Amino acid sequence: MTVKTTLSFTDRHHRFLSEKVGQGVFATQSAAVAAALEQMMQDEEERGIALSALAQEIRARMETPREAFIGQDDAFAAARATIGAARGA
Incomplete structure (x- = not known):
């Protein structure tokens, strides 16, 4: 179904549309x-999925017992080694 509507644009937006x-x-x-609009709808859906996944990860990490925590040195050791190797250190 198609709905007819009236939209107003700035000169800049109108010029861009006309060029395209x-x-x-x-x-x-x-x-x-x-x-x-389709792109905006897709972006919104993807943002919702990402936020949901982030919330789920935060909840999972909040349930992690303190004994299972690792220190920042251990957490970033692999990254530091990779960076060091790339720098030739």
Whole structure:
């Protein structure tokens, strides 16, 4: 289903849309706006997934007993070794 609506753009945005249509990137300005909205929707979904995964990881780490914690020297030892090797140290 298609819904007709009226949108207002700044001169800069209108010029950009017109250029993209003129270059053949999009068939119409409506198609360009629809593509931008689809990208925004995908970005929002991906951000939600990432935040959910981050929250899940934080919860899991909060349940880790203190005895299982590792010190920062141990945690970053591999990274430091890799950086040192790359620097020729």
